[in-house]
Amino acid sequence: MALTPKTQIEYVLFDMDGLMIDSERIYTDVTNKILGKYGKEMSWDMKAGIMGKPEREAASHLLSYFPDIPLKLEDYLTQRNILQDLAWPTVPLLPGVKRLVLHLKKSGVPIAVATGSRRQKFELKTGHLGEVFECFEGRVVCGDDPREGMRGKPSPDIFLVSAKEMLGRDVGQIRGESEGAQLTGEQKKARAKGLVFEDGLPGLQAGKRAGMSVVWVPDANLLNVEYTGSERADQVLESIESFVPEEWGLPPYDS
Numbered sequence: 555m556a557l558t559p560k561t562q563i564e565y566v567l568f569d570m571d572g573l574m575i576d577s578e579r580i581y582t583d584v585t586n587k588i589l590g591k592y593g594k595e596m597s598w599d600m601k602a603g604i605m606g607k608p609e610r611e612a613a614s615h616l617l618s619y620f621p622d623i624p625l626k627l628e629d630y631l632t633q634r635n636i637l638q639d640l641a642w643p644t645v646p647l648l649p650g651v652k653r654l655v656l657h658l659k660k661s662g663v664p665i666a667v668a669t670g671s672r673r674q675k676f677e678l679k680t681g682h683l684g685e686v687f688e689c690f691e692g693r694v695v696c697g698d699d700p701r702e703g704m705r706g707k708p709s710p711d712i713f714l715v716s717a718k719e720m721l722g723r724d725v726g727q728i729r730g731e732s733e734g735a736q737l738t739g740e741q742k743k744a745r746a747k748g749l750v751f752e753d754g755l756p757g758l759q760a761g762k763r764a765g766m767s768v769v770w771v772p773d774a775n776l777l778n779v780e781y782t783g784s785e786r787a788d789q790v791l792e793s794i795e796s797f798v799p800e801e802w803g804l805p806p807y808d809s
Contacts, residue, residue, distance in 0.1 A: 559803035560788065561767055564747040565721050566658055566804075567713055570669035572605065572753040573771060573794075574651045574686070575679060577642075584637045585616070588630060592623040602779040605754030608670055608697045608706040642678040650794030652686050653807070659689040661805040666693040666720040668712045668750075673698055693720040704728075707756040708783075710764035717748055717764075725764075749802055751794070752787075759785045769797065 572578035578601075585596050600619055604612035613631055658665050667687075669676060673696040680687040687694075695716045697706060704711045717723040725748075726741035737745075745765030752758050753771050761768035762785035770787035771794055791797060800806040 560801055561746065562803040563749040563767065565664040565666075565717065565723065566749045566751070567666050567668050567716050567761075567766070568655075569750070569752045569754070569757050570667055570676070570679070571671060572648075572773065573751055573757075574648060574655075574667075575645050575683070576648055577645050577679060578605070578753070578773065580638060580641045580645060584634055584641070587637065588625075588633050589620070589623075592620070592625065594620050594623060598773075598775040599779055602755050602776055602781075605756060607756055609672060611706060612670075638675075639678060642675065643682055645679055647683060647686060648794065650797065654794055654797060654799075655686050655689050657799070657807055658804070663804060664693075664721045665690060666695070666716045668695050668716040670697040670706055670712070672696060695720060707754070708759035708763065710760050713748070713750055713761055713764040713766060714745075717745070717766075723748070755779070755781060755783070758787055759783055762786070767802070 568574055570577075571581070582596065582601065589595055596616065600616060604615050607615070609631070610627070613634070614627055617625065617627060617630060655665065667690055671679065676694065676696050693716070695712055697712070701715060704715060706712070711728055714725050714728045717725045718728065723744045724741055725745050726737040742765060746767070748764070748766040750757070750761035750764070750766050750768045751771065752761055752768055753773065753776075755772075755776065758768050758770050767788040769789045769791060771791050774792075789801075798806075
């Protein structure tokens with residue numbers, strides 16, 4: 555019996571850290587190595603609130619939990635970046651990512667990456683994973699790209715920029731969403747045809763606020779974190795390996 559698609563998806567946007575590559579483990583290990591000098595540790599409640607956010611905003615939010623330690627923001631970022639940069643060239647893909655990306659590319663489905671990572675870090679993290687990331691053919695939006703006023707997740711900006719500038723979709727006004735920008739019916743439809751893959755709570759919120767469907771692939775620890783936001787994922791998976799393309803009107807995998 556043929557599946558009835560949840561919605562007819564025409565393009566797909568991917569977060570990167572923790573979704574495509576196993577970078578969140580490195581973020582956690584490095585952060586706790588630094589905090590451990592002061593007898594502190596980052597909990598999953600803390601981590602949930604910073605995943606996907608721009609670097610400085612995330613670091614400032616994290617350090618706000620530890621006002622009693624003599625660690626300045628700049629010093630923390632310097633230590634963290636040194637340790638992380640040593641690890642990025644070896645970070646592996648997560649299960650199911652290669653199969654899905656190559657399948658969408660082969661099937662002619664428009665795809666793009668929307669990551670809060672800085673461009674330099676994106677290059678470090680993906681330089682050894684060309685077979686997958688070359689499929690995007692440069693359609694990548696990073697958190698520090700020179701786009702005036704682009705806010706970080708959970709604002710929807712990065713997904714809207716990716717759809718509009720990378721894939722040519724008329725999704726309407728990007729800035730001023732919080733002021734109630736008016737969208738035409740066609741612009742709303744263009745947004746609804748997008749599918750976002752995310753692992754973080756801020757990214758989940760950003761995708762839904764962009765008017766798109768969201769497949770959430772969280773670390774199991776995130777499922778135990780209290781979440782009071784109104785946004786809910788359209789599908790929750792343990793792994794991208796479990797994704798069934800035809801459930802979303804996308805071409806099925808070859809048998």
